[in-house]
Amino acid sequence: MLELDLDMEADLGIDTVKQAELFGRHPRALQDPRKDNLSLKDYPTIKHCIRFVLDATAVAIDNRESAIGNQGANCDGARA
Secondary structure, three states, X not given: OOOOOOEXXXXXXXXXXXXXXXXXXXXXXXXOOOOOOOXXXXXXXXXXXXXXXXXXXHHHHXXXXXXXHHHHHHHOOOOO
């Protein structure tokens, strides 16, 4: 079993190229814009990566709910 505080590179052998692939794929899957200030050094452990996924998922859900809300506001019961 993996401990959440294991370092991705030092303990698990996941090099920065693989880490970049992980972070590069996830926002696309959630349809969330890429963060310009994303730095791999800010996510050194599995726990940090889980937090990244949860935060990105929350942003994607908020964006979808906002889009649905905006569509409803545009309708306002007006008939064509």
